[in-house]
Amino acid sequence: MSRDKAVAANENARVEAFLDAHLDEASTTLNAVAPIFAELAITRHESQPYDIPAHLLDALSQRHLASQAFLFSPSGDALAQEAIPSERPGVTDQEIRSRIRSMASISNYTETAVSDIVNIGGEVFLLSTRAIPCSGFTMPCSVASVGHLDETIASQMEDFWQVSSFGVSTIEPTGKSTEFAPIQNLSNETIGWFHWKSRHQGPTVLNTIMPWLSLLTTGVLIMCWLVWRRGLKISAQVLQSQQEAKHSALHDPLTGLANRTLMNARLEEALNQLGRQDKGFALHIIDLDRFKNVNDTLGHQAGDELIQEAAARLTSVCRNGDTVARLGGDEFAIIQLGVANPSSAARLSRRAIEQLANVYQIANSDVFISGSIGVAIAETNESSIQELVRQADIALYRAKGAGRNQFCFFEKEMDSALQERSAIEKDLRIALENNELTVAFQPQVSADGLHIRGMEALVRWNHETRGVVPPSVFVPVAEETGLIRQLGAFVMRSSFSTARKWPDITMAVNVSAGELHHQDYASSVIALAREMGVQTDQIELEITETVLLENSNRVTRTIKALKAAGFRIALDDFGTGYSSLSYLRRHQVDKLKIDQSFVSSIGVREDAGAVVQAIIHLGEALGLSVTAEGVETETQRAALKARGCAYLQGYLFSRPIREDQIPDLIRMFDQRGKKRGAA
Template sequence: MGFSRRVGPPIVSAAVATLVLTNFAMVLLAERASHDGHLFASIWPIALTSTVAVVLVMSFLFRSIVEMGAELERREAEAQHQALHDQLTGLANRALLEDRLEQALCRYRRSGEQLALLILDLDRFKQVNDTLGHTAGDDMVRIVAERLRALLRDSDTVARIGGDEFAIIQARPRGEADVRSLCERIIETVGEPYRLGEREARVGVSIGAVFAGPDIATATDLLRKADITMYRAKAAGRHCFRIFTEAMDADVQRRDQIETILRAELAAGGGPELHFQPVIGGDGKIASVEGLMRWDQAVVGPIAPAEIVPVAEECGLIEQLGYNLVRQACALARRFPDLSISINLSPVQFRTMDFPAVLRRLVEGEGVPCSQLELEVTEQLFIDHGPLCEPALQALREAGFRICLDDFGTGYSSLSCLRRFPVDKVKLDHSFVDLAARDQSIALIRAAVTLGHAMNMEVIAEGISCEAEEQIALEAGCDGLQGHLYARAMPADQLQAWLAEAGKARISDAA
């Protein structure tokens, strides 16, 4: 019952009763004051008339109170709906989703009624906003919401929890097959074309799904694990789904641990170190060394670069880490002024517009000529940051740095990269050397060498681990060789001893 219906009648009843009693008391007093009763007879009609008038006025006021109360209740209901629903799509919002998740978890703990939570994130949605505008993006979100509603049962809940992010509570799924079936239908339905004005657009969707379990205490836990799983689907190529496993959570916990330790050690002046692997020239002499990141952390043990770099990129430590490694390379360069040293750069470092100038000042401040350092980048830099990296690479070359394209042949734009971007050297990925197809490998590497030489580039073969691979690379005409056949990456002090002992050896003796 609403406020007006609860409060209005008692107020009006009390007012009328008070008025009647007051008039009755006035009449009695008047009657006692008048011995002949004439005063009573004259007052009674007035009192009766006033009572009727007041009752009519109070009835009008009561109706007004009821109407005002109804309007207030409507506005309260509307405000409550807006507080729990997304204004663009009308779907439940995060607050309502979390409330229903808590209720579903209570039912799960009480009766074992299973539930699954799905987190959905649209793929390539930013491209729609950038090319067609935000109005078209809003239209697409509304259409996606309608398509999702049509796929679900009344007992399920679908919510919009972000710009292009949705969540679904699937009530009482019949095992993993039921969740997989729903995910497949969502991917198919969301992937259908969208008519946005005069244009047609397409997007994909990445889905992470998680079941309720005894280790999940709150809705926040369930949302966190579903979010982890959704990003695994993103990393797997997008437009697909993944179902949560405990290994995923362990990976996230390890990444968080690595971030915490890395941040603390960098702040204290420590962190990963460079180990150096020699590159042997075609004449059998040391051509250069490559600085490779190594981190044998005291708490968690050895951590591979493949773990360190993504964490540093995501948490904003890549610049600090990169410049720390550059200083280590410069320290070796000061000890060996005639030795060329290469270091790897992350594509994320190129997002800073003044990166070339900052790097140049750092190296020169360390007392090392820029020409002594080679900067290794991968094709991913050109693919992800083409418009930004081209002027940056040009500025780095003008400062004296040499640019090396690492892992050549593993991306999708090798030839266009060589033609468009300023590169001094390419390193052929180990996949070029195939002992089972020796003649084909020689022909393929020779083609790459011919192309590189035609563009005034040196060509280095990486990953040489045996004499047969060495022979293939030499027959194909490579300018240099690098791999475990000659030496593994080693700390600077060990490198000094290795250079003294094997620096002048021929390739055939260097192993």
């Protein structure tokens, strides 16, 4: 117990020494503004903001301090609840309060603080004095503050300075791993030491940020993995899209075969290989015969199915190295590699034709078509792609012209024929634009040769350099190039104009298959007849039996519309094709025309007379009139009359004449009839 008192006394002495040394300095400023302050006593604050030893506060509370001194904490919190003036004669409470209120206006009171460090009981404290003028009825301040440099402050300094084991000691620390610094008071006396252990910044920072860094790294890795997976998926999709786009650009969408672009690329490859190989290659261009009839009869969907089946059949006859392409519509091509001679190309074309000729099951119907093939063989690399395709096209044209359902090799003679055809097409276009064509008329007479029953309109072309160009030359060109509608319209208008002048004479006008396939043909002819003021029953439209054999729904509707309008239908060149009683009834034909090939054979071939007799009997049985074409001799006329043919046409009676010659021709026949009647 006596020891505790001795320690307390020692601590009190230290505090008193500090206060005696520094309070006078703090009081100097306040003495200027409050000289009449009495001594103040310290009352202990009932709720302590700091854990200050009780014996220290007791010592402070028992000390009579100068009137200008006040006690406060480092944070500004009061350690004493109030200051009470001690007894001093001549100073009243009212005076003190008055002086305190006047001190509130002092602005430099913050300069009245003095601090020092003291060792109390083997521990280090920060002891401060500060004079603070306050307002109020009493002085809510204290004369001094004591701050213990304890573990709380040490912990704060550890976090701030990033060190460990920070502490305060009154004994000088030892040890290599410990850093320390002296604590000195205002008199430069060492009161104690700060000691700590240094932290390495790298590990410290690393330990601090490692959890967050790991979390961030994991997130970044996951994100990168997701981006990588997404990138792989997008790359695969892009690659697939590119492949699909490339395939679409080089292949036919309906059949999956190579298209013209890919075919040209394969042709170029084959041409480049010609100089390195002993064998050449062949280009086959295939066209499906009468494919348009399938479209018109069964519809476009059936036509697509037929194209797909034909593509499969053509692929089946080729080897793995060959290329099968669809060039568009019903046209295909085959690039046959390793062709040593024309016979190997011929074998492939023959197999293709046989496959194409087999029956097709389309739309629950049996469909028959055939194929025509043009073949061009490349044996040297001097040929170009365009030249090969042109040669194969020329050969194809020859194959179709020869009757279809066959193949034909290109020959040099074909080239000149094709060039001539191109020249005729060019000149024909010019002739139509410049109205260089004319229409001639050939009479159709009674079997006795005395009366004109009708006229057939025949187109004529007298070229300024070519001379007279036969219809057999330029009409097929017009049909193939699409000029036939323009040509037909010209002939029809000229014929109607002539027919209007001789209303008692039937006017026969030839109509091509190309015209009948146009859906507006019937309406245009009907409108023209109305415009020209021609009776429709005066007009006889001549069509070939090959048109009817196509069995086209559109052609059937066109003929039906024309018949309903009053036009007569004549079947030209009857007997030269596949004659059928069914289409004669279906299309309500009015007249049969015996082809001149049978007429010219009368008296030469026995079977010709039999065919003519059969046609005449067929016409009589069906109630159809019959006209024989190409009558050139009296023998032919007499034979036809004897067999019962009612009408004849040919050079025996008249060559085709101009319109202005018709009146003379009519008068000549009238006079002939009168002479015969008089005789």
